[in-house]
Amino acid sequence: MQVIQVQHLSKKYQIYQRPWDKLREMLHMGEKLHREFWALQDVSFTVETGRTLGIIGQNGSGKSTLLQVLAGIMRQTRGDCIVRGKVSALLELGSGFNPEFTGRENVIMNGAILGFDTREMHRRLEAIARFAEIGSFLDQPVKIYSSGMFMRLAFAVAVNVDPDILLVDEALAVGDLIFQHRCMHRMNELRQSGKTIVFVTHDLGAVARFCDRAILLDQGRLLEDSTPDKVVQKYRALVFERESRYGFQDGAVETVGSAAIDRAGAGVPVVQGIPNIDHRFGNGDAAIIGIELLDETGRPTREVFGGQHLVIRISAEFKRRVDRPILGFTLRDRLGIEISACNTSYSGRLLPPACEGQIYTTDFRFPMPHLGPGSYSVSPAAACGDTLKHDMCDWIDNAVVFEIKTEDLVYGIMKMDVDVLNYATRG
Ligand SMILES: Nc1ncnc2c1ncn2[C@@H]1O[C@H](COP(=O)(O)OP(=O)(O)OP(=O)(O)O)[C@@H](O)[C@H]1O
Ligand SMILES: [Mg+2]
Structure with a gap:
């Protein structure tokens, strides 16, 4: 079954030069003080239940915008977006939590939005706190959190509320290495238990390892929708092309000793x-x-x-x-x-x-x-x-x-030459 159906989706932002231009525009009816910007243009794709889709693309290509439309936080300007099932989203920092409330209070409020009552969320708090591992900060207002702590708690909530569909926006990059492993492990568990995952990332290795399919966005348009390796190849080609153009403009020349x-x-x-x-x-x-x-x-x-x-x-x-x-x-x-x-x-x-x-x-x-x-x-x-x-x-x-x-058993990607030393102990 297709749990996500996106058809001819476009999103237009209105950009105002100065913050008060929006107000002026409202007061002086008819006077246009904004410029229009299409962050997504005619994007179509589907996701089957239980599949993991990776979304890649350069900065500003529209990935977060797309995820926000999928999460229902923002409305598209044109086209259709159908998402079936309970969605739990970990979007770019800033969304979801109220900075004035403590982590614990935010977790309960987040649960309420997802349809859990306070008792149920209290029951889940232990698992969330264990996952986030932010110690006594759980009872501090989230405005004093570091971005890593903020993301740890947000991720812990997102993966502990039984979503049918998990949307993750590039969050893993903010966490430390241990936490990144923990997140990938948990996402793998969710994936194996048949959840649908949409995952925005700049980590091309993770796309190849983790996703069943991937899409490439470029300047708001869908450039490729295929297997992860094909999409990653296309993206690499795009980046190379732009980097080499940049390098050329720079004109720096390395001196070569004969x-x-x-x-x-x-x-x-x-x-x-x-x-x-x-x-x-x-x-x-x-x-x-x-x-x-x-x-x-x-x-x-x-x-x-x-x-x-x-x-x-x-x-x-x-x-x-x-x-x-x-x-x-x-x-x-x-x-x-x-x-x-x-x-x-x-x-x-x-x-x-x-x-x-x-x-x-x-x-x-x-x-x-x-x-x-x-x-x-x-x-x-x-x-x-x-x-x-x-x-x-x-x-x-x-x-x-x-x-x-190979005739040997290889665990992981390669076999290491490991010396194993045994020491006898008494008793
Ligand atoms: N609220 C907004 N108002 C106006 N323009 C916006 C707004 N949000 C995003 N944009 C613009 O839309 C385009 C797409 O932004 P988006 O955040 O979706 O990109 P992204 O692919 O997630 O980029 P990144 O890799 O940097 O996270 C960008 O050019 C951005 O400047
Ligand atoms: Mg983004």
Whole structure:
């Protein structure tokens, strides 16, 4: 069943230059003193019961606005928004709690809004207090709380009132690490018990790990609605594109010592052919023309064991002069989580300036970490600049997909080399 149905949703804000302009506008009927701003435009998507949807997008893209409409705190200007079931929302700081009342009083009042009587909320208070772990601050007015404390209490309430649908807006970032783990654990429990979750975050790893589906908002419009890894890829491409434009305007140039310049391509055969292209972007100053994953004997491989020595070979052709070329790759697991990445700039093996038509080939040699069995991918990139600031010439998502095999049991994402020492005790 679809518990959330959003159709052609648009939200317009009226922006006044000065606070009293709104009043002046009301008094002088007909005089328009505001400017209109569409924070959401024609957004449509649905969420099935028991699913977890991630919402990502750059600052100001409309995520919080969308969540507030879903929570029923704000009304849309156009379109439909149907939400079925009891909603518990953890929105951006500031909403929900009354600053003058104590934490305890706010919890009871919040419960009342959600339809719980005072006795029921008193019963739940213990679990909420244990979860929030803010000690005697529970009996202090919330206006003296730090933003982390505020969020801890708000989250504790939101996840302890049996919601059918939980809406969470980026709150986890404010908590300390222990609390972030506690929140994710609790959200996982809710998810496993069949609750529907809509989760706004800038943590792309969490989207890949945690969500069944994701949507990408950009300037109020829905750019992508797909699996988390596809949506995260699209978002990364968008961010890269904007960052490289910014970096270029900045014009900062890193000086390169000639000793650090490595001769690229000497003696290494050019590799041609890209096994897979999920998504590709870049300014076209260079094109990756080939990538291969090679075993110890130099043969292409798609089955790898932890500890095995491998080479990722990447060839790129430069379409115009590029002063500070970089070649590199990112290793991801099947959920799109970045396991690691490396490039020529980061590793200090700086490439000399490339001329138009020149082909550079770089070998990245490394022992494969003892990762859990499953499918992994390599995304190659050619760029211009340095690791921190660069212009993306060509990026290909998931160009090589391969399997990691293992005979060992791997807990978590990788097996660590752990020495276990036993000490005998008397008695
Ligand atoms: N009350 C308001 N009045 C006018 N404009 C607003 C109002 N609230 C938000 N906006 C504007 O609407 C746009 C979307 O804001 P929103 O808070 O939804 O973005 P967001 O995606 O949650 O951003 P962030 O990642 O920074 O939290 C922004 O340009 C913002 O300036
Ligand atoms: Mg927001």
